[in-house]
């Protein structure tokens with residue numbers, strides 16, 4: 194039988210993930226996502 | 242009961258996240274371009290769907306993943322890690338429109354195919370290859386002329402984009418319809434294959450291809466939502482394994498990477514030994530059996 198991953202590990206990982214998200218946002222990555230998502234993606238629709 | 246409730250949530254979520262009605266007007270404004278497009282939705286949802294209000298996480302990873310020019314995609318991967326850590330593949334079972342579409346196709350009354358266990362086990366690894374090669378590897382190495390990673394998954398494989406983006410756009414926009422070529426035909430072919438497979442196999446795209454499902458499955462054992470097997474009451478009858486549409490045996494591996502948290506097993510268990518619970522709150526918990 195294997196041990197279950199303790200809840201505190203989940204909480205620590207969540208904090209790291211949230212930190213990455215905020216850091217990326219401050220670096221302008223959310224804007225890059227917006228630019229891509231707000232116009233038609235030719236690759237997605239089979240024209241790229 | 243769980244199944245009906247889940248269908249309502251799946252459909253409601255699909256409508257809510259694709260609720261930009263103006264996008265469906267022929268010749269009208271094309272895509273929603275408001276502030277919500279800064280955020281990714283948790284499930285697969287093409288951002289070129291005329292109704293899409295958010296960004297597709299897999300499309301966003303590919304667009305931003307360009308190691309030489311933009312560095313590590315902290316925002317999108319941080320977001321996906323958070324979603325995975327909070328809910329794991331609960332997202333697949335409850336918040337993915339394409340998952341719902343496959344489930345509805347599977348309801349068409351035809352004889353069903355059970356993929357032999359060995360082939361099934363091998364094919365399940367395919368989604369990790371898709372994630373590593375098409376979503377991460379190629380966009381990291383090859384760039385478009387705009388300096389963005391080449392979205393190889395979207396471009397050559399994704400049936401979600403064809404169904405939610407390509408086909409509606411081709412219907413609504415005359416100018417786009419005139420330019421459709423071999424790539425579009427290839428993607429329609431893949432979509433037809435996926436639709437046909439879904440009639441005979443339960444969620445084949447999710448089981449074998451979806452890179453987002455692959456990514457969330459990595460968080461399943463550490464996510465906040467976990468499944469508990471109460472060993473004090475489990476009578477090892479095997480009903481849960483037989484009911485599972487994802488071929489998981491939950492009484493043996495309650496937090497399998499393949500479990501989409503649909504809850505079918507909790508419904509059929511005659512002694513109610515299976516339940517969902519937050520991490521750390523376990524009751525006579527049997528952990529994953531090796532193998």
Ligand code: SF4
Pocket residue numbers: 284285332333334337338339340446447448451452453454455
């Ligand atoms: S595996 Fe992919 S397509 Fe299937 S439910 Fe999960 S996110 Fe949706």
Ligand code: SF4
Pocket residue numbers: 484485486487488489490491499500501502503504505506507
């Ligand atoms: S183990 Fe249970 S909750 Fe998970 S996919 Fe199978 S039936 Fe659904």
